[in-house]
Amino acid sequence: MKQGVSEDQRARILDLRRRHSFLEVSQITGIPLGTVKTIVSRSGAFRDNEAHRALFCLPPMQVSSGTSPAVQELPPQQGVTGDRDVDALLWLREVIGTGHPGHIEAAMEAAKRIKTPFKQIEERYRQWLQAKHPNNMFAALSSFDLGNLESLAKSSVEKLAKQTEARSRFGDRIFSLTDAEVFCETALDGLEPVGDWDLDKAEVAGRFKARPDLMPNTLSDCIHELEYWGALYWLREACERHCGDPIREASARDWFVFDLLAQIRPRHKDEAKAVIRYMARSGRADHRKDCDRIIDNLIG
Structure with a gap:
């Protein structure tokens, strides 16, 4: 040279x-x-980091009889409210909640035989809830959208698919720490939280940057990792509703990588577009200040 x-x-x-x-x-x-x-x-610092991608990656799908969803028995019909129409609709929602296509199809057909308008049933259920829980102002919210069986069917099918994927990828270890989570815990070991939960962002960045072998090199690397954290969370959520936030160190890593979207320059137009698509589908575009910084970086 x-x-x-x-x-x-x-x-x-x-x-x-x-x-x-x-x-x-x-x-x-x-x-x-x-x-x-x-x-x-x-x-090579601006090529995709293969070591990074290998760590922040879900286990491969393993197809076996143990991962296939078993057809659940129909939930028993119960007299919950004493109102025939309300109880029938509540039961149909339980059937649809199994996520199994056969059960859902039968429930949707049965729903057509209910002659009372669903809005009236929803109102009667709301009144029952208010009478049963007079001091709970949020109890009546349980009746909201009671008759929207199509939306429930869609979400139930998606939930069952995620449960099946979780079993296929993790077996019975879906809530065990992944190698990526162990890496985050190790890298941030000894950091004290600022307030009740958060870790100091500068200290977090310093710790992770001290491991350049596992840093995202590109915006594509960043999206790869961010989607890993998102997928891991939703697979766990499907298996246990309200499973809780990720461990503190994993959450800190997620936000650290998200912040890199405003720092690493796009290599080409398609990579910039991929960041914009990620922001739209992830819902993180709601963070206005962060979103503006990312856009400035993409068009800068």
Whole structure:
């Protein structure tokens, strides 16, 4: 190479490249543009990190008779409220809640034979709840959308599919710590929470950056990991409703990687589009301040 570049300069070039264009890095450092491009290319730091992706990855699906969903027996009919129509609708919702297509189809057909409008049934159930729980202002909310069986059927099928996937990937160890979670615990060992829960963001970033072998190199790496955390949470949630938040260290890692979406420059237009699609489907676009920083980074 025509111009000698020290290791400190190389490190600075790579750090700057995460937030600036090649030309900007050249102008900031005073190092020729061609040299900057060569250093970045040879470093491999801006190619997808395969070691990172291997760690933040769900176990492969294992198809066996033990992972296939067993057809559940129909839940017993019960006289919950004493109102025939209300109890019938409550039972049909239990049947649909099994998630099994045959049960759902039969329940939807049975629902057509209920002559009372579902809105009237919902109101009668609300009145029963209010009478039974007079001091609980939230009890009546249990009657909301009682007759929307189509929505319940869709969510029940999706839940059963996730339960099946969880069994296929994890067996009976869905709530055991994954290798990724163990890595996060180890990396952040000894950090004290700020307040009741959160860990100091600067300290978290320092700990994770000290493990460059498992850092996301690209925005694609970031999305890969963020989707891993999301999938892990929803598989667990399907198996046990309200399973709780992820462990503190995993949550800190998730937000650390999310913040990288506003720091790592997109390699091309398709990668920028992938970030925007992730923001839309994940619901994290609601974080306005973070969203603005990410957009500035993508179009910067």
